[in-house]
Amino acid sequence: MNIRKIIIAIDGYSACGKSTTAKETAKILGYKYIDSGAMYRAVTMYFLDHHVAVTNLHEVKKALASIHISFHVNSKNVTETFLNGLNVEEEIRHMRVSEIVSQVSTIKEVRHAMVEQQRKLGKQRGIVMDGRDIGTVVFPDAELKLFMTANILTRAFRRQKELLDRDYLVDLDEVIENITNRDRLDTTRTESPLRKAKDALEIDTTHITIDEQVDEVLRMAVSRMLKN
DSSP, X not given: OOOOOOEEEEEEOTTSSHHHHXXXXXXXXXXXXXEXXXXXXXXXXXXXXXXXXXXXXXXXXXXXXXXXXXXXXXXXXXXXXXXXXXXXXXXXXXXXXXXXXXXXHTOHHHHHHHHHHXXXXXXXXXXXXXXXXXIXXXXXXXXXXXXXXXXXXXXXXXXXXXXXXXXXXXXXXHHHHXXXXXXXXXXXXSSSOOOOOTTOEEEEOTTSOHHHHHXXXXXXXXXXXXXX
16 A cells, blocks of 8 residues: 655644644654744744844844744654754743734745745655645645634634643733734735635634544545555
8 A cells, every 4th residue: 555645734723723733643643743833933032032123124134044943852742843943832932922923924034934944844745734824835735735713712712721821821802802913914914825725625623622623634634645
């Protein structure tokens, strides 16, 4: 039986379970997991820490030349994000980053730099990558493209819990406002806006568990992996 390595591209709105589903799917398949959203968060964190003005193109380009992002699996088999050799997995999830990551993501030069790094990471295939333009821009030839969505309240509760798990108590209204603003920026930006690829399969995660999401993705992935 011929089992080929494929690229699984998962796009969709924030807090729909994309990253968790992608991580679990990659772990079960023995694939590499790449969190494209974490890459933009890492860039945003770098800009904040180095006082890079996002409106100053010269500063942005200079900063991008100094940014290298990689992913490493820790002893607990969890993929973590590294910025210039330092583990920033926790720091990039803070609200200070969440508040402006969509603004940073709209910058053409930032997106081009991240897409270049993402394509290098997926050159050998056998990867699961989630984000907002993976199936439309980064890997338009991906064998399996998925688009995840869920209602705003469900997503807000999930994001609030995610922050609470990291010991950050954030008011639900603030979380809803953050997600709403991010949706608006992601879907209306000029450079690589969030949209469903024509050949992507949609999964509404409002009323299904992570385990059910993973099972659905695995079922579709295996059928692609066995396809000649």
